[in-house]
Amino acid sequence: MKANESIDETYLNIYELLYERYGPQYWWPADTPFEVVIGAILVHHTNWANVERSLEKLAPYLSDPETLARLPEETLAKLIRSSGFYRVKAKRIRAFLRWFQQYDYEFQRVKKVHQENIREELLQIYGIGQETADVILLYVFHIPVFIADRYARTIFQRIGIHVPRTYDGLRKQVENHFPKDANLLNEFHALLVTHGKTYCKKTPICDYCPLRTMCSRLV
Template structure:
């Protein structure tokens, strides 16, 4: 299975090249984006982040100190702004309480994941995105695209998040760069070919169907 997963990775990389994820200027912005992207398209997240930057609220420290209504107003393009405003406050408070990235980085990936999941508004995909893209911890991110890709190629049929994650992490080298690029390439391929109505002709993985 390791050989198959690496073959898939190389085919996707050959077609699309490096994706340079996560698209953010700072680690704080990665965390903020991970919250805002819940249940919405990335183009809407970009609009919300632009608004936060204009309001000088695009850091966890600034969000921690800001009025909740100001945050909600800025992030309206990302949808569910009442809920996500509270989630951003929760995350910002958590980082402030625990000494920010410098102190939190001292925890191993497993412990840090446990701490992140204790925050209201942070689920497994969000926590793992923060771990991988902000803290650069080797944690494979699983999303709907990942599960769809595995099912359609009859590699793995389970919808269980932890099982799917273990599948990748136990069959690939534990490498942050590899996990980063692999997840980004799966998303890229899903948007290009592995859609709700798949376009199989021309897909870089066509010979694996």
């Protein structure tokens, strides 16, 4: 139990150090819940800058899922070309739209029908995996989940925390040792991504890292 207590403090400490350095992140970067979903699919293994270009081309459709659903797959694919994997991603967006249509393209109805098992429902959609499902849960439905993405895994591992191998393993560990608060989890994920992009990247830049004091790499 002693190990759990120390993990408990560690995740909160990380959050506080990151927040002190980077400040509020105002996530997810989107104007509407529907745009959150599109962005989350487009960003698969892709730089966000490439996603923004696609979102600009999709701008006329982002306020109207029904019209986007009527676009032929290859037309959609061309619009999102800059995001890479554009053929698969076009299929994934259309798969989501087919599912979304059942609820008249309204997230409110999704929540009413499913209440507790939105995650399972989302995971059945082609192209929506665990991370994307959690992004939707947190940033669309404001349900408190931890997004156990690559950045989080890398950052925690480098610090010296014993990180579970699976996605759900890490997700649950953090959820068990961090406040179950959608606003805090929103900010935590955003801060981890920002930190992963600026300091804790593939080859980390450890000078002036906000987590220096607790990182096992540095001592």
